[in-house]
Amino acid sequence: MTTLTPKTPAELAEIVQHAHETNAVIVLQGGGTHQSIGNPIAANGREIITINMRGLNRVIEYEPNDMVIGVEAGMTFAELDAIVRPNGQMLPLDVPLPERCTIGGALAVAADGPRRLGYGTLRDLILGAQVVEASGRISKAGGMTVKNVSGYDMMKLYHGSYGTLSIITSANFKLLPRPRAAATLRMGFESLAAAFKLVDALQASQFTPAAVELICDAKHNGVSLTTQIEVAVLTDGLPDAVARHERDIPALAKGLGSTTLTVLHGNQHDTFWAYVADLNQVADLQPDKLALKLACLPSQLGDALALAQKLAAQHALTLTLNARAINGVAYLRARGANANLQAFHTALLAQHPRLVVMGAPEALRGKLAIWGNDVRGRDIMQRIKHEFDPQGLLNPGRFVV
Template sequence: MGLGNAPARYDVALLLTGLNRVLEYQPEDLTTTVQAGLTLATLDAELRKEGQFLPLDPVGYDRTTLGGVQASAASGPLRHRYGTARDQTIGIRVVHADGTITKAGGKVVKNVTGYDMNKLYIGSLGTLGIIVEASLKVMPLPASEGALLAFFPSIETAGEAALGVMGTSLDTAFLSLVAGEAVHELPGGRSVDGAAALAVGAFGQAAPIARVLRDATAICNRNGAAEVATVSSNEVTNLRRVLAEAPRGGSTTLMARLGVRPESVAGLIQSMAELSNKYSFNFGAVAHISHGIVHSGWTGKEGLMEAQRQATFIEEARDVARAEGGYLVLESAPPGVRALVDSWGDARGGQALMSNLKQQFDPTGVLNPGRFVGGI
């Protein structure tokens, strides 16, 4: 219940962890059909037996269920190369508010009939229907993995390096800009005196990976990197987990997802750091820069984290994001803060269409009432 506003009413909670089976798996077709309560980690273990994987790596990978990822459209570092659950889902089964069950898409990749309803349900936070089953595209495991970590004296120089890597033809698997307290969560980050870092990953054969890391290192050095370290191949998966979890340190009080154009990411993070200093909040961020997504977290000393003060801070941070043409979604906050600030902010374009869809799919407002954008 972390993401979204508090429900307008709360009668029954549905726990889908009992729906945790792999229903079909066709390794030769690179497809699988699974129930929504299956965790990503359990599915991954099954796929790896056949040398395959599902390229979704959101926060809380070990405990996150497929249904949770689809309802929230959560993503991680591999979004850079593989996209999100919307890109990996080819079919879906949904239970509606009146108990009817419908299917969308199919179990094969080349399914082009009808409307693409998968993308409507994914990211709707369960307000249109309860996702109980999904068919997915899976991928062959890469032959090898490689990565580097570059540490920079400023957020600006790290951002310039990131855009420099993006501006090449290098085949990168992930590209994440890390700033503030999150830098210290990186391997070797606690021993480095740097304001920001850039993580660059590559999948494939050894020679192309070496080229990617060599050229990315040169770009980082040209942009003033203080140190560039290669990550061993057996530690790349752990690095991706850290990149997903880093802004959410154990004592994190506030969590938000911000979005802007890729070229505005570094400036937005710098502005967030300055605003955090104004409030005496500790700040950390990990940005998957090619998509302009910035995951941010804040903590503070007792006495500085009063609910009204946190709510005021979030509204100021939201104004900063808007000024960059972006948005801020509050993903985690104490109940007292949630009572004072809307998790989604002002409804953006398309609110009327979304409200009409909600009316069509759930006219009595049974499913997650009030939790989504605009009180849907």
């Protein structure tokens, strides 16, 4: 097992070419924040070369007034933020552990964040990409403009492909102006059903929250929750619009049964959302925890989470969770005996096939259906994998094909 840290795309290309010729296996590593996701690498006796992408961390191009930036894949989100923040700009994706999580890693795993409701994910923000292919050749797609239909949208193919098709070396993104004002509205509820009444009302309303996060978690990182169940709303934009949300949403929540209200601004607001983004991190997961990502139609989320809580109680597990409540995405963390965790997972998977294991106790790995049970178009995906990486050089075995 060798670890190499290329400093340029050309160096990386050379390594890949060498691996291609010697039939080695390449494992990609950015900040290491999402390595626990996926099946173990199927090296089958081939040499494994780990590529640390952190050496590729330069800005390729940044003209602030164009509001686009091109950066290498090994740059972290914190590094990128430090570059664009002085110009009043942002890449509006709050990944877990931004000090460690790299751009390339987030693209590879299609990471999301609480503000996906208002700003989308990297899928919507990426404008172009350069990759090193399994042959060691470098190719690119897209460009540096905010609108572009020149050629196929290869960025969509690479986004969420877990480094199994090509290695992203750099990517271009659309930046947005930092909002002039922002506030957090944290509303506590005594039941999940009551919390979802607010979620449903917000979904149907003309309010424009950037995030609506449902949190069932204990005290964590110094941010204490006032109740067991909280709906946190992030409102940002024009100061008067933020004030309107501050006034009307708590009133709406109160009418629907909220029992507590906390409003945050400034540093407290920033700290809180950093905490929310980190809730579903799996880099430092306790060894007896099972971390899952559940996706369903937004209308099914309330029932899905109620089921998860019921199953957790049945199997004597403690369960904490946070959910992008209007999007239909939830992150669950269950803790307890391995056999119980496995039974919990099996029962939940039977009802919710789009269930991904993001981290699990060592003894359970290999026993769980890591990628859930809802892959649509596996034949075509296999064809794509074979066409892009016929030798199975890149992260073999880790993903669904």
